[in-house]
Amino acid sequence: MVTxxxxxxxxxxxxxxxxxxxxxxxxxxxxxxxxxGAVLTQNTSWKSVETAVAAMKAAGLLDFRRVDAISESDLADVIRPTGTYRVKAKRLKALARWVCRRAGGSIERALEGELSELRRQLLTIRGIGPETADAILLYAGRHPTFVVDAYTRRVLRRHAFIGADADYKAIQARFETALPRSVEVFNEFHALLVEIGKRHCRTRARCEGCPLESWPHDSTAA
Ligand code: SF4
Structure with missing residues (x-):
């Protein structure tokens, strides 16, 4: 199928x-x-992220200096509602270390600077991959970088915007060259794709009633 x-x-x-x-x-x-939230949401439902974030808030841990100071096992106990909480405690501690070293615990200041250099630095933190790094840069740092997730890949694949072997960078480049490089547009488009992915473009597509139903598509594409 060609779009x-x-x-x-x-x-x-x-x-x-x-x-x-x-x-x-x-x-x-x-x-x-x-x-x-961007770290906790890796491979888990948003509902369990909300529970874990609320637990961190109640424990006074929505503060990178406190996350840096607490032991990894104590942090893991607090975020137990998210899957793989031990791994995520390690990742949160690594991110907190970076934020504390770079900006004394202020994520706002840590994310000041040039986008590609910040992205490079975030990707050196263990457990922070491209999707998490871009979510932090776009939604916490207000940098114009497009977040590519499984829903994005699926919608684009089923509508023949990308091939089966397109990697993260190639998919991101499709958005960043086709759209104005705007935080507001990237913020909203990613959120809309997540919404469509949850409502319609699931593993088994529910095309009926989907806003893209009239567009050429192959709902069986993986
Ligand atoms: S029309 Fe079907 S294939 Fe296209 S986005 Fe909607 S659910 Fe997915």
């Missing part, structure tokens, strides 16, 4: 915006909470 030129990522963005309305992401009160 005609009239179907563009810009049109997809407008179509999803019209159908779903504003998403108001990221669902968090502070940049610290965004960054913590």
């Amino acid at each position: 005609s030129r009239r179907y563009t990522l810009g049109l997809m963005f407008e179509t999803l915006q019209r159908a779903c309305g504003p998403q108001r992401w990221w669902p968090a009160d502070t940049p610290t909470e965004v960054a913590v």
Whole structure:
């Protein structure tokens, strides 16, 4: 299947915006909470992330200086509701170390600077991959970088915008070249793709009623 030129990522963005309305992401009160949530959400449901974030808040741990100071096992106990909580405690501690070394515990100040250098540094932190790094940079640091997740890949694949072997960088480049390099646009488009992925574009697609139903697609593409 070849997608005609009239179907563009810009049109997809407008179509999803019209159908779903504003998403108001990221669902968090502070940049610290965004960054913590971005680590906790790896391979787990958002519901369990909310529970773990609430537990961290109650323990006064939505503060990277406190996360840096607490022992890894005590932190793991607090975030137990998220899957793989021991691994995530290690990752949160590593991120906290970076934030404390770089900016005395302030994620806002730690994320000041040039995007590609910040991204390079975040990717050196153990357990922070491209998706987590970009989520932190976009939603906590307000840097214009597109977040690619499994839903994004699936929607683009099923609508023939990418091939089966497209990697993270190639998918990200599709968005960053097709759209204005804007924090607001990247923020909203990623959130809309997550919404469509949850509502319709699941492993087994529910195309009926999907805002992209009339677009050429192969709902069985992996
Ligand atoms: S559910 Fe169907 S129409 Fe909607 S994005 Fe997925 S493949 Fe496209």
